[in-house]
Amino acid sequence: MSEPGIESKPSAPPADYHFLVKRLHSLSGLVPIGAFLVIHLLTNARILAPGLVPGEEFQKGVDQIHGLGPMLLPVEIVFIFLPLLFHSLVGFQIMRTGKNNPRYYHYNSNIRYSLQRWTGVIAFFFIMYHVWQMHWFGEPIGGGKFDPEHAALSAAKAIQSVWWIAPIYAIGVVASVFHLTNGIWTSLITWGVTIKPRSQRAAGYVCATFGVIVALIGLGALNGFKRFGADTVIPKSSHTMAGESDRNVG
Amino acid sequence: MSTNDHHHDGHGGNGHGHSNERMVSVRVLRQENPHSGSHWESFEVPYEHGMNITTVLLRIAANPVTTDHHETTPIAYDSCCLEEVCGACTMVINDRVRQGCSALVENLLKDSPEGITLQPMTKFPVVRDLLVNRKPMFESLKKIKAWVHVDGYYDLGGGPRISQKEQEKAYPLSCCMTCGCCVEACPQFNDHSAFIGPAAISQAVLFNAHPTAKVDRDDRLAVLSGAGGITDCGNSQNCVKVCPKGIPLTDSIAQTGRDTTIYKFRQWFGR
Numbered sequence: 001m002s003e004p005g006i007e008s009k010p011s012a013p014p015a016d017y018h019f020l021v022k023r024l025h026s027l028s029g030l031v032p033i034g035a036f037l038v039i040h041l042l043t044n045a046r047i048l049a050p051g052l053v054p055g056e057e058f059q060k061g062v063d064q065i066h067g068l069g070p071m072l073l074p075v076e077i078v079f080i081f082l083p084l085l086f087h088s089l090v091g092f093q094i095m096r097t098g099k100n101n102p103r104y105y106h107y108n109s110n111i112r113y114s115l116q117r118w119t120g121v122i123a124f125f126f127i128m129y130h131v132w133q134m135h136w137f138g139e140p141i142g143g144g145k146f147d148p149e150h151a152a153l154s155a156a157k158a159i160q161s162v163w164w165i166a167p168i169y170a171i172g173v174v175a176s177v178f179h180l181t182n183g184i185w186t187s188l189i190t191w192g193v194t195i196k197p198r199s200q201r202a203a204g205y206v207c208a209t210f211g212v213i214v215a216l217i218g219l220g221a222l223n224g225f226k227r228f229g230a231d232t233v234i235p236k237s238s239h240t241m242a243g244e245s246d247r248n249v250g
Numbered sequence: 251m252s253t254n255d256h257h258h259d260g261h262g263g264n265g266h267g268h269s270n271e272r273m274v275s276v277r278v279l280r281q282e283n284p285h286s287g288s289h290w291e292s293f294e295v296p297y298e299h300g301m302n303i304t305t306v307l308l309r310i311a312a313n314p315v316t317t318d319h320h321e322t323t324p325i326a327y328d329s330c331c332l333e334e335v336c337g338a339c340t341m342v343i344n345d346r347v348r349q350g351c352s353a354l355v356e357n358l359l360k361d362s363p364e365g366i367t368l369q370p371m372t373k374f375p376v377v378r379d380l381l382v383n384r385k386p387m388f389e390s391l392k393k394i395k396a397w398v399h400v401d402g403y404y405d406l407g408g409g410p411r412i413s414q415k416e417q418e419k420a421y422p423l424s425c426c427m428t429c430g431c432c433v434e435a436c437p438q439f440n441d442h443s444a445f446i447g448p449a450a451i452s453q454a455v456l457f458n459a460h461p462t463a464k465v466d467r468d469d470r471l472a473v474l475s476g477a478g479g480i481t482d483c484g485n486s487q488n489c490v491k492v493c494p495k496g497i498p499l500t501d502s503i504a505q506t507g508r509d510t511t512i513y514k515f516r517q518w519f520g521r
Contacts, residue, residue, distance in 0.1 A: 018476060018477040018479075018481065019475045019476065019479075019481055019510070019514055022481035022482075023481070023511075023514075094484070096442070097438065097440075097442060097443035097445070097482065098437045098438050098440075098443070098484055099437050099440045100437055101435070101437050101488075103345075104345045104346060104435075105346070105435050105486075105488045105491070105492070107486075107487065107488060107491050109485065109486055109487035109488070109491075110437070110486045110487070110488050112486075113437060113484055113485065113486035113487075114437075116484075186485040189485055189500075189503070189504045189507060190481075190483075190485070190507050191507060191508070191511055192504055192505065192506075192507040192508020192509070192510075192511050192512075193508075194504060195501055195504040195505055195508065196501060196504075197498075197500065197501070200500070200504075
């Protein structure tokens with residue numbers, strides 16, 4: 001037989017393993033990674049809450065998390081870092097098997113397909129940078145700027161240290177939130193929850209609304225850190241800040 | 251129409267008086283044989299009212315001379331029904347996959363007045379010019395057992411009755427002509443992925459819903475939950491948008507997502 005391309009299709013690896021890996025990829029994106037992202041951004045948004053001391057509310061949130069004490073590191077590793085690593089590795093593998101074509105087929109869903117891959121890559125490198133900059137893991141190599149004892153101040157200093165850091169965070173947050181939001185939408189199809197176009201469209205509206213809210217929370221928090229110290233010490237601004245915090249944190 | 255009004259002498263105005271005729275520029279990606287490289291050739295074809303891509307290819311075959319006056323060979327292509335039910339003449343027209351027979355030149359020129367480009371589908375091995383080998387699609391259908399298993403040496407009698415409701419669900423899925431549009435537009439179907447594609451997934455749904463073909467349901471779900479199966483879908487949903495038969499392919503895909511989830515949980519945790 002001289003039919004080029006037909007026999008060259010990759011042969012199937014063990015089937016059970018394949019399904020499990022792909023479904024765990026889908027699940028890990030929702031829980032724990034997606035859930036963690038939302039909790040993380042909500043905690044960050046507490047920087048916007050008013051208090052006697054600037055950043056007091058945010059410090060309380062950080063204290064709650066660090067209340068885990070010696071259990072914090074294992075919890076971080078099992079529920080954040082390992083799932084992230086797994087999700088990223090499988091994600092890059094999925095990217096390798098696809099050929100984006102929105103240039104010729106510019107349907108919304110196809111553009112989202114491409115965006116899902118690009119935002120995944122952006123989120124991956126942003127998270128690497130973010131962990132290096134903030135987590136104590138990064139300390140030996142010049143990072144690890146976040147100090148849980150002085151949560152608001154250390155985070156704000158890190159964000160404000162160079163002008164391009166806030167824009168990078170804004171891009172990273174928006175990319176991560178898009179990736180999560182679109183991931184929720186596709187996971188509903190993957191697991192067979194939304195089948196008909198009508199239910200998929202409805203889920204689309206719900207996911208988009210959710211995404212916009214989470215992105216605003218994340219960007220609001222980022223703005224809080226960016227402006228921390230600039231006007232928080234001036235008492236008269238505390239009223240407007242209270243109004244904002246009700247919307248974002250509640 | 252206005253061009254015809256100018257022809258007082260020529261009824262139909264074909265073949266002669268090229269200077270007065272509206273010409274259609276057609277660029278074709280040509281390939282001698284499965285192993286050779288490809289190159290573009292340009293042609294000028296006199297416009298005819300109501301002409302489709304099949305007409306264009308017939309006119310080129312009748313006079314295979316390129317725009318720069320080179321004698322060439324007629325363009326090889328596949329065709330059969332000429333009414334968009336067989337899928338044989340599927341090709342990439344102006345960068346989008348569709349059937350040549352139902353692609354009207356008039357409409358194509360509205361979107362792209364500068365001319366028409368014809369390419370073979372990119373997801374299949376090219377035999378020659380626009381003719382491709384769609385064998386991978388049929389291999390996928392074999393994998394998911396896209397048939398009703400009724401082989402036997404004796405009369406099995408009438409099959410079970412199928413309700414009107416089930417018929418209405420099955421009919422659209424049965425319209426698939428394995429043309430290749432869905433896999434051509436699918437970013438997940440290519441030479442470095444084992445994905446069997448939307449058409450085969452949808453056929454599995456069709457046969458799993460059939461009261462007699464149901465006996466092979468678990469075999470189909472085993473293939474669909476394996477490598478190259480449903481988990482390789484990336485939800486770009488191009489398939490349903492390019493399908494010329496309007497088959498609800500994404501419904502079939504989501505249904506398969508649900509069915510394989512249940513099937514796998516049944517496997518992992520016993521019956």
